Amino acid sequence: MKIISIYNVKGGVGKTTAAVNLSYLCAKEGNKVLLIDFDAQASAGFYFKIKPELESKTKKILKKRSAIIKNIKATDYKNLELLPADISLRNIDIKLNSFKTQGKTLLNVLKKLDEYCDFIFIDSPPNLGVLADNLFTASDIAILPVVPSPLSINGIEVLEKYFKRKDIELKTYYFFSMVEKSKTLHRAIISAEKKRSGKYLKSEIPYSSSIEKMGVYKAPILEFAPKTEAAKAYSCLWKEIKKIL
Amino acid sequence: MLFKRTERFNKKEFIGNLSGRFRLKIIEKREKARIFFDTFDWRAAQNGLVLQLGDNNYLSVFDNKFNVLSKVKINLINGKFLAKDVRDQSLRSKLFSISPDRAFYLRAKVKSKVESYELRDKYDKLTGIITFENIVFKEKAFSEFEDEFVVSLPLKGYEKLVNDEIKRASKRELRKVENPFIKIFLENYALNKPSLDLSRVKSLDEAIKRILSYLYQSAGLNEWGIKADIDIEFLHYYRVSIRKSKTLLKNARKYLDGEKTAKLNKFLSFAGSATSALRDYDVYLARENEYKEMLPVKYKNHIDPVFKKIKTLREKERKLLVKKLSSNLYNEIRTDYEETISNLDLELFDKTAPDIEIFIEKTLQKKFNSIVKYGRALNSSSPPEAYHALRIKYKEFRYILELFSSSMPAGAADETLASLKAIQDQLGAFQDLSVQREELESFLKRMNMNTPSAKNAILAVGCLIGEMDRNQRNIAEEFLKNFVKFMSEKNKKRIMETLKIR
Numbered sequence: 125m126k127i128i129s130i131y132n133v134k135g136g137v138g139k140t141t142a143a144v145n146l147s148y149l150c151a152k153e154g155n156k157v158l159l160i161d162f163d164a165q166a167s168a169g170f171y172f173k174i175k176p177e178l179e180s181k182t183k184k185i186l187k188k189r190s191a192i193i194k195n196i197k198a199t200d201y202k203n204l205e206l207l208p209a210d211i212s213l214r215n216i217d218i219k220l221n222s223f224k225t226q227g228k229t230l231l232n233v234l235k236k237l238d239e240y241c242d243f244i245f246i247d248s249p250p251n252l253g254v255l256a257d258n259l260f261t262a263s264d265i266a267i268l269p270v271v272p273s274p275l276s277i278n279g280i281e282v283l284e285k286y287f288k289r290k291d292i293e294l295k296t297y298y299f300f301s302m303v304e305k306s307k308t309l310h311r312a313i314i315s316a317e318k319k320r321s322g323k324y325l326k327s328e329i330p331y332s333s334s335i336e337k338m339g340v341y342k343a344p345i346l347e348f349a350p351k352t353e354a355a356k357a358y359s360c361l362w363k364e365i366k367k368i369l
Numbered sequence: 370m371l372f373k374r375t376e377r378f379n380k381k382e383f384i385g386n387l388s389g390r391f392r393l394k395i396i397e398k399r400e401k402a403r404i405f406f407d408t409f410d411w412r413a414a415q416n417g418l419v420l421q422l423g424d425n426n427y428l429s430v431f432d433n434k435f436n437v438l439s440k441v442k443i444n445l446i447n448g449k450f451l452a453k454d455v456r457d458q459s460l461r462s463k464l465f466s467i468s469p470d471r472a473f474y475l476r477a478k479v480k481s482k483v484e485s486y487e488l489r490d491k492y493d494k495l496t497g498i499i500t501f502e503n504i505v506f507k508e509k510a511f512s513e514f515e516d517e518f519v520v521s522l523p524l525k526g527y528e529k530l531v532n533d534e535i536k537r538a539s540k541r542e543l544r545k546v547e548n549p550f551i552k553i554f555l556e557n558y559a560l561n562k563p564s565l566d567l568s569r570v571k572s573l574d575e576a577i578k579r580i581l582s583y584l585y586q587s588a589g590l591n592e593w594g595i596k597a598d599i600d601i602e603f604l605h606y607y608r609v610s611i612r613k614s615k616t617l618l619k620n621a622r623k624y625l626d627g628e629k630t631a632k633l634n635k636f637l638s639f640a641g642s643a644t645s646a647l648r649d650y651d652v653y654l655a656r657e658n659e660y661k662e663m664l665p666v667k668y669k670n671h672i673d674p675v676f677k678k679i680k681t682l683r684e685k686e687r688k689l690l691v692k693k694l695s696s697n698l699y700n701e702i703r704t705d706y707e708e709t710i711s712n713l714d715l716e717l718f719d720k721t722a723p724d725i726e727i728f729i730e731k732t733l734q735k736k737f738n739s740i741v742k743y744g745r746a747l748n749s750s751s752p753p754e755a756y757h758a759l760r761i762k763y764k765e766f767r768y769i770l771e772l773f774s775s776s777m778p779a780g781a782a783d784e785t786l787a788s789l790k791a792i793q794d795q796l797g798a799f800q801d802l803s804v805q806r807e808e809l810e811s812f813l814k815r816m817n818m819n820t821p822s823a824k825n826a827i828l829a830v831g832c833l834i835g836e837m838d839r840n841q842r843n844i845a846e847e848f849l850k851n852f853v854k855f856m857s858e859k860n861k862k863r864i865m866e867t868l869k870i871r
Contacts, residue, residue, distance in 0.1 A: 173494035197526030200495040205525055342493070 125369055127234060127244045129263040134279035135250035138269040138301035140167040141335055141345075143247035147266075148344035149362040151204035155242040158196065159206045162259075163214065163249040165211035172199040173342045179211035184217050186229055189236035201344075205241075217254040230258035247312070252286065260287075260294045267365060269301035269329070272313040280317075297368060299361055300328040327361035330354055370532065371435060372519040372543035380501065380543075386538035387488070391496065397485040403504070404478050408471035416467045422475070430460060432746050433547050435696035437522060449599045451475040468842035469724045470655075474599050480505040488531060497523035497531040509702070519543055567775045570647075573725045577621055578713045580772050584610040584617075585710060588640070589862040595644075596691050601651040608648055611640045616768045620732050626722075629709055645691045650683035653805060663836040664829060671717040675812055677729075729773045734867055735764035741861075743853050749845060753803040756845070768795070770868075788864060792855055794846040802841045806834050 130143040141273070151157040161168040166176035174197050184191040185207070188208045196205045212219070225227040234244060246268060248259055260266070270276050280298065298321070304310050318324045321322075329335075332354035334345055341348045374380075387393060406420040406428065407413045413420050418438070419431040428443040430715050439455040443450050449472040451465035464473070482503040488496050506514040519539075523531035535543065565583045570576045588610040594603030615637050616629055657676050657843075661669050693699055723731070743759040767786065774782035808828050854860065 173492045175492060175494075195526070198524035 125235075125238045125242060125244065126264045126265070127246065128365070128369075129246040129248055129259045129266045129292050130269070131246075131248045131256070131259060131266045132268050132270070132276075132279060132348045133252045133283050133292060134271075134276055135249055136285075137206055137207050137271045137276055137334075139163075140247050140270050141338060142246050142267065142361075143300075144168055144171045144300065144330070144338070145344050145346065145355075145358040146362055147204060147232060147243070147245040148201060148346060149235070149359060150245070151201060152245050152346075155203060156240070157204050157245065158206065158237065159199075159240045159245045159247065161206060161209040161247050162255065163209055163247055164211060165249075166215045168208060168247045169208040170343055171338055171344070172206055174199070174206055177208050181210055182212040182215065182216055183222075184221065186219060189233065192233065192237065193240065196293070201347075217251070220254040220258055227254075227257045227261045230255075231262035236268075252283070257290075259361045260292050263294060265365075265368065266294055268296060268298045270298045270317070270324075272300055272310040272317070277317060289363045295368070296324050297325050297365070299325040299364075302331045303328045306333045325361065325364045327357055327364055329357045329361065358369060370521045370523075371546050372521070372535070372539075373546045374517055375520065377542050378539060383423045383539050383542075384486075386540075387499070387534060390534050390538070391488040392493070394487040395484070395496070396487050397483055397500075400480065400482050400575045400822070401683075402478055403481050405476050406473045408470070408473055409600040410455060411476065412468045412471060413464070413473070417816065418463075418467070420473060435522070437542075441693070447597055447599070471602075472600050476596075477506065481506070481703060488534075490530075496527035497521060499531075499535070499685070518546070551861075559567055565775060566654060566771070567725075567773065570776065571623075571725065573723060573728050574713070576603040576725050576773070576776065577625075578710065579616065580617055581614060581710045581713070584614045585707065586668065592694060596694060598687060601648075601705060604648055604651065608641065608644055611637050611644075613768045613772060615641065616765050617772060620727070620765070620769060627802045629713075632705055632709050637701055639699065643690060643699075645718075647683065647686045647690050649804070649808065650686060652801065653679050653808070654683060656805075660833055663840075664832055668825075668829040668832050670868065671825035672833065675809065675830060678812055678815070696844045725773075727777055729769070729776060730868075732769050736762060736769060736867075740766055741856065744856065747849065747852070749842075749849065751845075753799070753841075756796060756799050756848075757803070760800055763789070763793060763796060777868075785864055785867055788855075791851055792848065795844055795851065799841060799844045799848065802837045802844070806837045806841075809834065 128146070129255040130139045130146070140163065147157050147159040152271055159168055177195065181191065181195055185195060194208060196207050198205050198246055220226075220229055225232055235242065246259060246263070248255070259307055268280065270280055286292075287296070298317075300317075303314070314328070330353050332352065334352040334354045337346055337349070345352065345358065349355055384393065404422040406422050406570075419433070419435075421429045421431065422443070422693060423429055426443050426445055428439075428441055429437055430439040432438055439457060441455065441460055441461045444454060444456075447455075451470075451472055452461060452468055455461040455464060472580060483500060484502075485498055485500040489497055490496050499519065501516045501517065501519055504515070519530060519535075521535055565580065567576050567579060570579060587608045591603040591607040591610070591773050594600060595607060603627070615634070618633055619626065654676065661672060664672060713866040740759065743755070743762050747755055747759065767789065770782045770786060813830055
């Protein structure tokens with residue numbers, strides 16, 4: 125089983141759309157995939173027409189494998205299931221802090237799903253707290269969407285410093301998201317960043333109205349607009365990630 | 370989850386009630402065939418698996434609750450496959466543990482009318498699928514079956530919602546059932562035997578006619594499997610049908626017309642003798658591993674040339690048998706046999722023919738007395754032929770008991786057969802060892818002795834024969850002990866009371 129976190133300390137960079145489309149592509153290849161929505165906004169569930177849980181279940185889920193299995197919901201797509209978010213995720217850092225296992229709480233519970241699925245994708249909230257520490261320990265790889273803007277790049281630099289300070293050895297890869305090649309600033313940042321760091325993947329997800337329409341169709345982009353540039357870009361991105369894995 | 374409808378279930382009302390909670394969208398409405406694969410003895414079904422062959426040779430494997438466990442493409446050779454030939458590793462090991470040697474092939478074909486609906490909630494989220502299925506099983510020689518079922522397949526996380534709504538919408542007029550299809554086949558159509566019910570038959574002539582037709586049908590049902598070489602049990606069941614027919618004719622001969630009996634026996638003798646050599650080879654080959662287990666490690670592989678030779682001889686014999694079963698001569702005598710049975714009437718029987726109960730009682734008494742007589746004459750130095758003679762008597766007793774069991778009080782035949790099981794098994798094992806020992810020697814004679822492998826094979830066979838002798842002596846000793854127990858006054862009295870033998 126491989127655990128892939130879609131993460132960024134900054135919000136609004138395309139984490140959820142990436143998590144939804146990548147997990148969909150992975151499941152389409154016949155892998156049994158679980159997407160975990162750790163974002164209290166419950167956007168991943170929204171894209172799969174699954175309503176968020178009203179009951180607070182976070183603590184139970186962090187403790188028991190059976191609680192995870194019980195709360196998993198099938199999506200409309202074969203092999204793809206979702207652990208929906210619930211409102212108690214707002215306080216997930218506090219809940220994680222209450223465990224003695226500290227940074228390994230998530231790892232301990234997720235590794236119990238080894239026989240349940242082949243891949244776990246985690247849609248994480250913009251957070252650099254206890255949940256993030258847990259994600260860094262539990263994940264095999266973290267994929268970071270980066271918008272080619274100064275603020276987003278600043279977020280990446282903050283994260284890199286944090287990893288260095290905490291001695292975190294997690295494999296991390298970045299990809300540019302919401303790219304508008306017509307903008308000089310985007311082109312300049314992409315070029316400079318790819319020179320600065322070897323962690324950037326080749327695939328770039330364009331800024332596209334099709335991606336925004338995911339909220340209208342409530343489906344992965346490959347379901348309703350498979351021939352668009354954005355859909356093709358996600359397919360290429362998934363291919364690159366598979367090679368790394 | 371599978372449901373069976375009660376008589377008060379109203380489909381239209383049910384769909385209407387469900388529509389109040391879900392958006393129903395029809396996704397399938399068609400007639401299709403359900404093709405169930407299994408071994409000769411339904412091993413997959415008995416282990417809770419349903420194997421269904423779909424389009425393009427895709428095999429779907431379900432559990433009893435209709436959850437799909439696997440879906441894999443199967444390479445069929447002559448309409449069958451073995452567990453070891455399945456490419457999917459997890460399914461291969463599952464099927465191998467159920468049936469390492471028996472072939473999986475078409476065991477039942479069912480006509481099915483399917484109507485499926487998606488159940489979507491108010492967010493348009495798919496929560497499950499509900500299917501109405503009408504199935505019809507209609508096949509020559511078996512009684513027809515028709516029924517309608519409702520199958521609900523809730524998606525993960527929506528089980529409670531969907532099942533609660535089904536319960537509510539059906540007004541509790543749907544009852545949960547385990548997989549109905551396979552259950553029906555296991556109960557009624559297993560082991561290639563049509564049903565034989567003599568409970569309402571009052572006269573002996575009618576009973577004999579029915580039994581002979583039943584056995585003829587049973588033999589016929591297995592003929593294709595012999596020709597296709599799917600499983601050695603087809604031949605075994607064919608031969609058992611022939612032997613049972615012979616036993617019945619032998620025991621009822623004094624009430625039968627001699628000329629017609631001769632006609633019937635002509636077919637039975639032909640079928641029996643044509644198939645005996647192949648059955649012997651099948652038995653040897655089925656015991657290959659058992660024989661190897663008897664040998665010391667250094668001789669285990671030396672026996673391989675013997676089995677190689679047996680395999681060659683078996684294939685030759687099989688081709689010969691297929692030729693015989695397809696011959697004009699066989700067709701002629703079989704047609705003659707079929708006509709003779711269908712034209713059996715009262716004229717065939719002596720007017721003094723007894724009532725069915727008296728016939729059963731007298732015949733069983735006679736057979737039982739023979740078992741006692743032959744059994745008592747045995748001792749540890751008796752020749753194998755004496756054991757074989759007892760076995761024949763026992764088999765005749767068993768066949769009559771089995772054939773007329775539906776005319777007897779419920780459970781009477783089963784109880785007696787169970788009490789004779791140990792003796793039957795020991796006599797069978799003893800006889801098999803005698804025949805196989807002799808035949809192994811004859812195989813050696815037919816092999817080219819000038820090769821080093823033949824010399825090694827002689828050593829291995831010698832060793833095997835020694836081991837078989839020891840086993841046979843042990844079986845004889847055990848048998849004699851068991852027979853003393855069997856012949857105890859208490860046991861004899863119990864059997865006689867059960868069978869009403871005076």
